[in-house]
Amino acid sequence: MIAAQRHHPIQILFKIGRLIRNSVFIFLVLFVFQGDNSSLYVVYGRYAFFLFFLWFLVSSVLTWLTTTYALDDQRFYLRRGIFSKTDQSIPFSKVQNINRHTSFAHRLLGLTSIRFETGIAGEDASVKFEVVTQNEAARLETAVQEQKESLVSEVRTNVDRADAAPETERVIRKSQEERVIHFQPTRRDLLKASMTSFSFLLLVPLLASLYYNVSEFFGLEERLDGIGAILVSSPWFIILAVGLMVLASFVFGIIHSFIKYGKYKISSDSQRVYIQKGVLSEAAFSIAKERVQAIEITQTFTKRILGLAEVKLISAGSLSMGPEDMSISSLYPFLPKKRAYTLVSELLPGYRIQEDMKRLPRRALWIRLLVPSWLWIIATAVLIYFQPEFLGIENTWWIASSILLAFVFISRVLDFLHTRYCLNDELIQLKNGGFTSTLFVTKREKIVEVEITQNRIQRKFGLSSFQTVTRARPIHTSYLKDVPDSMASTFSHWYRGRMKEVEMDTAN
Amino acid sequence: MNDFNAAPRHSLSPNAINYWRREELISNLIAFVVLAVLFYLDWRFDWYNWIGWILIGLAIIFLIGLVWSVLSPPLTFKSWRYDLDEEFLHLQFGIWNRTEQLVPMTKIQAVSLTQGPLMRKYKLASLSVETMGSSHAIPALPKETAAELRERIAHFAKIKEVEQ
Numbered sequence: 001m002i003a004a005q006r007h008h009p010i011q012i013l014f015k016i017g018r019l020i021r022n023s024v025f026i027f028l029v030l031f032v033f034q035g036d037n038s039s040l041y042v043v044y045g046r047y048a049f050f051l052f053f054l055w056f057l058v059s060s061v062l063t064w065l066t067t068t069y070a071l072d073d074q075r076f077y078l079r080r081g082i083f084s085k086t087d088q089s090i091p092f093s094k095v096q097n098i099n100r101h102t103s104f105a106h107r108l109l110g111l112t113s114i115r116f117e118t119g120i121a122g123e124d125a126s127v128k129f130e131v132v133t134q135n136e137a138a139r140l141e142t143a144v145q146e147q148k149e150s151l152v153s154e155v156r157t158n159v160d161r162a163d164a165a166p167e168t169e170r171v172i173r174k175s176q177e178e179r180v181i182h183f184q185p186t187r188r189d190l191l192k193a194s195m196t197s198f199s200f201l202l203l204v205p206l207l208a209s210l211y212y213n214v215s216e217f218f219g220l221e222e223r224l225d226g227i228g229a230i231l232v233s234s235p236w237f238i239i240l241a242v243g244l245m246v247l248a249s250f251v252f253g254i255i256h257s258f259i260k261y262g263k264y265k266i267s268s269d270s271q272r273v274y275i276q277k278g279v280l281s282e283a284a285f286s287i288a289k290e291r292v293q294a295i296e297i298t299q300t301f302t303k304r305i306l307g308l309a310e311v312k313l314i315s316a317g318s319l320s321m322g323p324e325d326m327s328i329s330s331l332y333p334f335l336p337k338k339r340a341y342t343l344v345s346e347l348l349p350g351y352r353i354q355e356d357m358k359r360l361p362r363r364a365l366w367i368r369l370l371v372p373s374w375l376w377i378i379a380t381a382v383l384i385y386f387q388p389e390f391l392g393i394e395n396t397w398w399i400a401s402s403i404l405l406a407f408v409f410i411s412r413v414l415d416f417l418h419t420r421y422c423l424n425d426e427l428i429q430l431k432n433g434g435f436t437s438t439l440f441v442t443k444r445e446k447i448v449e450v451e452i453t454q455n456r457i458q459r460k461f462g463l464s465s466f467q468t469v470t471r472a473r474p475i476h477t478s479y480l481k482d483v484p485d486s487m488a489s490t491f492s493h494w495y496r497g498r499m500k501e502v503e504m505d506t507a508n
Numbered sequence: 509m510n511d512f513n514a515a516p517r518h519s520l521s522p523n524a525i526n527y528w529r530r531e532e533l534i535s536n537l538i539a540f541v542v543l544a545v546l547f548y549l550d551w552r553f554d555w556y557n558w559i560g561w562i563l564i565g566l567a568i569i570f571l572i573g574l575v576w577s578v579l580s581p582p583l584t585f586k587s588w589r590y591d592l593d594e595e596f597l598h599l600q601f602g603i604w605n606r607t608e609q610l611v612p613m614t615k616i617q618a619v620s621l622t623q624g625p626l627m628r629k630y631k632l633a634s635l636s637v638e639t640m641g642s643s644h645a646i647p648a649l650p651k652e653t654a655a656e657l658r659e660r661i662a663h664f665a666k667i668k669e670v671e672q
Binding site: 448449450452455456459475477492495496498499502 | 595596602604605606609610611614615639641642
């Protein structure tokens with residue numbers, strides 16, 4: 001076991017930096033805007049601010065001094081706490097996925113942050129290193145990964161005793177380390193992404209909020225009134241202004257998506273899948289292939305029109321990287337649909353998505369149209385009660401109510417049309433959704449439990465519903481409604497066969 | 509191992525019907541007393557009109573619940589089935605909506621047996637099983653059966669899959 005060591009000292013600076021960023025506003029109010037105010041509130045407010053700052057400084061130094069970590073070839077040993085000490089040891093085998101995030105500040109200093117997400121419930125679900133050097137992060141990551149690889153080869157030899165040479169196997173795997181790059185967005189992909197994500201619409205609210213923030217301090221309105229008067233004076237000026245605005249929006253949208261989705265890289269080696277992204281600040285995510293619990297392929301309405309899809313890997317560990325917009329929950333949100341399917345089977349052996357799936361029987365549509373829509377009933381009741389007049393139209397309530405009803409029906413019909421299912425060896429594919437459709441694919445060994453339900457109406461029609469539960473944070477349930485009874489029993493039969501694939505832990 | 513897709517074989521203890529009836533009787537009595545007190549207070553202190561209407565509504569719901577509590581125990585008893593082998597726990601229940609659950613033994617993390625004072629009188633116990641995502645309960649089993657099932661589930665659940 002290696003001696004325990006402290007986290008990188010720069011961590012204190014990062015903490016203080018974050019505090020300063022968060023308290024700028026309070027600071028401005030206390031010392032600048034109310035600078036010459038000597039009322040009791042403000043004076044005591046300043047003392048409180050100083051005290052808080054001081055306490056924060058001392059506590060971050062103390063926290064740094066008392067928090068240590070160590071690792072051997074099996075587990076992390078964490079120790080923390082100023083007064084009451086907490087000792088924790090987390091085996092590498094519990095790590096589900098590894099997230100690395102390098103903010104712009106990290107990059108300037110050649111540092112990074114890394115998190116090992118476990119499937120453990122509760123607060124201590126992840127082993128976090130907020131600030132580490134690149135080298136240390138790499139050392140930690142390889143330690144965790146190597147343990148896993150040796151575990152895999154051990155299991156292999158247990159299962160297949162004829163192959164009694166785990167050492168050579170490990171050496172071979174080492175040399176296979178080169179990663180294969182599967183996907184990197186081209187410029188065309190990025191342009192498409194900027195259109196589908198509607199990021200060009202972001203400029204207007206951004207400008208508006210900027211305007212309101214600035215005009216609180218300066219009298220912008222009078223100055224802008226002058227400009228407004230010039231604009232309105234000629235139709236050409238209006239056209240020019242609108243044209244400039246639209247152009248600026250598109251440029252902004254394109255820059256936004258280049259920064260967000262540029263430098264995206266999906267790669268894999270024999271053991272793991274790696275996703276990297278980000279231009280200014282970087283995020284990287286890696287997961288062992290056998291830890292992928294399921295796959296979800298989502299198509300929103302606009303993406304369906306453009307033939308794009310988003311592929312998500314479902315892991316039992318958390319995927320988010322903190323408050324920033326840097327969480328990697330999907331492979332790439334704007335993959336062409338065909339490419340999405342092939343990518344999945346390239347990355348994850350055993351996942352061959354079958355495109356022709358079974359549809360629901362016609363009677364399932366009737367049953368769905370017959371079921372009362374609570375949303376519509378409640379909305380109509382509210383509309384009748386308040387009798388609102390929208391744009392001076394007296395009969396708003398029944399117009400709004402019928403529009404809503406039409407929407408409910410369209411969504412149900414679309415849901416019926418989108419719903420498909422397929423049992424393909426050990427894979428199950430479930431697709432449903434109205435305006436946004438989702439295809440869920442998993443292996444039966446990953447399904448934790450199943451449930452088949454049937455209400456009275458379904459019994460009359462000979463239909464059933466079923467749902468599957470898989471590990472995720474939080475637990476992921478996927479369902480399929482109104483399948484023929486025979487399919488429901490095929491499904492439970494299929495699920496009972498899972499013992500064929502499951503490997504038993506012989507160590508116990 | 510059982511026949512595939514066969515309905516689970518075992519049913520709950522026949523005592524369950526009487527136990528549920530007794531339990532319902534007690535909770536109905538409490539509800540009745542609370543409602544009666546509210547009605548008396550309403551009449552005595554002349555509360556707002558709408559409170560009276562709400563109380564009448566509650567009384568109607570109470571009456572429906574009363575009828576249902578008499579009718580439902582035999583139906584619930586008939587609808588409940590369970591089964592287990594070394595691989596799966598199989599539950600089936602529900603009067604209106606029939607639910608069938610299939611839980612692999614290896615995914616069970618905890619089994620527990622609970623017995624309230626009224627259950628003890630009828631020599632019943634309920635068995636609950638916790639998995640990663642949810643918990644399932646078999647209500648109102650004979651005490652000895654429940655204890656035996658707990659041991660069997662605990663034994664089967666000890667065999668672990670390679671966690672992935």
